[in-house]
Amino acid sequence: MVRFYKIGPKDVGNPKTRSVFKSKSAYGRKFSIEDRGGIKNPSNMLEQEDQRGMLAELEDKKAKLRQESFTYKDRRSQLNTEASKWAAKRNDLNKSTKELIEKAQELKKLRDENNKNVADSKKHRDEFNEKTNALYAKIDEIRKKYNLTGDRSIRDLRREIDHLEFRQQTEVLSPDKEKQLVDKISALHTEFRGRKEQLEKNDELRKLLDEAQGLRDEASKFHDEVTKYAELAQEYHDQMIATFKEADQTRAEADAAHKEFVKAQEAADEQHKEFIRTQREVRDFDKVIVGLKKKSRDNKEDRAKEVAKREAEEILTHFRQGEKLNTADLLRLQRAGLV
DSSP states (O other): OOOEEEOOGGGTTOTTTGGGOOSSOOTTOEEEHHHHTOOOOHHHHHHHHHHHHHHHHHHHHHHHHHHHHHHHHHHHHHHHHHHHHHHHHHHHHHHHHHHHHHHHHHHHHHHHHHHHHHHHHHHHHHHHHHHHHHHHHHHHHHHHHTTOOOSSOHHHHHHHHHHHHHHHHHSOOOHHHHHHHHHHHHHHHHHHHHHHHHHTTSHHHHHHHHHHHHHHHHHHHHHHHHHHHHHHHHHHHHHHHHHHHHHHHHHHHHHHHHHHHHHHHHHHHHHHHHHHHHHHHHHHHHHHHHHHHHHHHHHHHHHHHHHHHHHHHHHHHHHHTTOOOOHHHHHHHHHHTOO
């Protein structure tokens, strides 16, 4: 606000007042304090400069903090996206692991069922073999009774044939050894048939041999079942082991994916903390800046009120000295609260 002061005739020749005359007569007129040479309060000017510099510095720091906050926010979003990808991969792998374990459990169930069938078939086979052996023992007694002796009993021949045939089925042999084994089994079968034909000449022995052969045929059926179920059990066992290994592999991959998820999530949490911190500091700067601006406005208003009051007091003083007041003077007095 511009302030005006009273001037008299002695001030007419003063260069500082020459530009402020409002009419041909300068007596009784007012002029601004700036035209009079009354420079503003230096301390106020320095204070205003300090406030402007401080505000500029605060605004600059706030802008940098805001940009830093946006960087933390963007990085947090990137890490959250990365964490979501790892979580999805982990969940898929966990699902695959669960499915593989369920498959392995089904294979284990099938293996156990076939092992049970093996045990049942072995039981029946052994029962028929015991009955067969009992008949062969009875045949040997009759053979001895009728003096139908030979180098070996038909029961011993049968046992040796069964033993060698089992070796042929279960052992891995070289071609030469396997040929030797086949030849020996063939020779034993020939000897067995010859011995059987000799014994069959006796009616009682023939009936017992037929019965023993029937029992042995039943035992052979159950032995075939033992072999079949054992092979199935082994097949299901091998598949179960392979499936469990695959499940272990996918579980390990799921664990690795989970570690990456935790790593990305923790990093995202750190970025979020920094984002919150910088946002809070930005708000703190806003409060300080708003406070400084309010203080600056309040100071300006106080200075304006002080100037208005001084002007009004001077106008009032001149009025008391007999000068007339114009409309502008009355408005100044009213603003100063003096009328």
